[in-house]
Amino acid sequence: MTKFTDLKLDPAVLRAIADAGYETPTPIQAGAIPPALEGKDVLGIAQTGTGKTASFTLPMVTMLSKGRARARMPRSLVLCPTRELAAQVAENFDTYAKHTKLTKALLIGGVSFGEQDKLIDRGVDVLIATPGRLLDHFERGKLLLTGVQIMVVDEADRMLDMGFIPDIERIFQLTPFTRQTLFFSATMAPEIERITNTFLHAPARIEVARQATTSETITQKLIQITPPRRDQSAKAKRELLRAIIKAEGEACTNAIIFCNRKTDVDIVAKSLKTHGFNAAPIHGDLDQSLRTKTLDAFRDGSLRLLIASDVAARGLDIPAVSHVFNYDLPSHAEDYVHRIGRTGRAGRLGTAYSIGTPADAKYLAAIEALVKQEIPRADPPEGFTLSDAAHREPRKYDDDKGPRSRSPRSRSGRGRDEKRPPREDRAPVIVAVEEDDSHIVEVPEAKRSEGRRPEPRHSEARRAESPRPEPIRPESGRDERRSEPYRDSRRSRDGGPAVVGMGDHVPDFLLRSFRTTKPVIEDKDTEAEESTEAEVQNPVEETSEN
DSSP, rough: OOGGGTTTTOOHHHHHHHHHHTOOHHHHHHHHHHHHHHOOOOOEEEEETHHHHHHHHHHHHTTTTTOOTTBOOSSEEOSSSSSHHHHHHHHHHHHSSTSSSOOEEEOOOTTHHHHHHHHHOOOOOEEEEHHHHHHHHHTTOOOOOOOOOEEEEHHHHHHHHOOOHHHHHHHHHHTEEEEEEEEEEEEEEEHHHHHHHHHOOOOEEESSSSSOOTTTTTTEEEOOOOOOSSHHHHHHHHHHHHHHHHHHHOSSSEEEEOOHHHHHHHHHEEEEEEEHHOOEEEOTTSHHHHHHHHHHHHHHHOOEEEOOOOOHTTTOOOOTTOOOSSSSSSSHHHHHHHHHSSSTTTTOOOOEEEEEEGHHHHHHHHHHHHHHOOOOOOOOOTTOOTTTTOOOOOOOOOOTTTOOOOTTSSSSSSOSSOOOOOGGSSSSOOOOOOOOTOOOOOOOOGGGTTSSSOOOOOHHHHHHHHHOOBBBBBOOOOHHHHHOOOSSSGGGGGOSOOOOOGGGOOOOHSSOOOOOOOOOHHHHHHHHHHHHHHHHHHHHHHHHOO
16 A cells, blocks of 8 residues: 655655654545656546645645745745635645745735735745636736746636636646646536646546545435425425434534525524524625634534535535535536535545425436436434425415505506406596685686696587586696696697697798788788787786786
8 A cells, every 4th residue: 555655755744744644645645646746747536525635735845845936936826716725725735844944825815915915025935826816916016927837726627617717727828838737626527628638738647536426435315395385495494404403413513504595505594593503604705704713613613503605615624524414406416526525534424415395306317417326315304394384375365355466557456458448438537516616717718828738639529519618726836836747648638738729839931921812811811810819818817817
């Protein structure tokens, strides 16, 4: 059996490994360290929890033991998809390089640029960063990548899922062509293969396990429930989750609960805390200081239940996790392997529970097709029953009342398909009017002022059949309060000024004089028209005075 002493590592590194209590390398470490020490490119394919971090940290520390870093020019570069994973790599570097004089810098979001700039200005041997923050420093002119000798890409498949591939390609182009590349991924998607074919030169391919296989030390269980209503599915799953945790009892020393959405992470964490469980959420929207504090509490045992999103699944290196719960089945089958890989690490036994509903059928089929085995089914804990809220039937309405909500186009209570009743069938509107008619002034229709609301225009036949117009009451203040006249799509309901003939809107060219055969008659017509306009204006003025 191969031991670390057989891998030609630096004596200072071997002493640090002995201090950590390790003697035998894992398969990925035994396969990747020798070609890395020879200066070859390495393509490592292994699932999470197999020791990939040490497989590139140990040879990197050994090869960098000779030489000296220059300001703003790191000698090696490690790219990680998440802040937690980058912090984990930094901890591994501190563990295995403690007997050397190598320096490091951690460039992640949520930390001020000032402290990171000071470390870069002094010069570092190892630069550990997330792609976004690394490019931020480069674009600010604080960093040069022309001195990179070793470049490491960790969890490349997760970077693909998070959309970092364009940034990775740009960083590759900023580094020297003569660099050594150590490339690690849990799966090999077509996009990952394209990148390796482009930027790696005759790499040593190390594949220690079949892609997307689950560890034999993990006991998998799937509990399926069928809520009576789909909108009660989340509540039913939270109840089942609490019942499973209670049923496990002391066997569940600590657990990671995975959700598909950040909002569900917060909701599940709040629900567990409300029911007396020691739980806390962690996802990308939380402040970095709070995320660090939560992870530290989970590592030292003061926090029992950690509710996390898939982003945190790759950055958690806690070997003694007893349980993993999939509150939601992942939409990507590969994430199932990464999630349950948080338990059963380093030869320990672990348990992984998954909660499924009928809506998760296609996700479950994809997972079982990927791992090439059926996830064992299990029954809910003994005595578990859904609460009354989960069994609540949809609200029923009486036929005469109907639901409260209405169609957007139906404010009057009629449905979209209900026809409007004919005009003659409508009930007449009766308005109570006081009998005192002392202030009522009847205005003839032809002499109505332009500021009053006109009677709706009808055909001559209907106007002859209709009764005489009702007296118009002066409404003081109504027209003054209206800043603009009311306009309707139909002219009969137009509240604007009345249109009398062509009024003041007669085009000028129609008013111009022209020669006629009877000029005397034309003058008489003009005088008659002017006298008619004067007669129309006088009654209106008298009405306003009254």
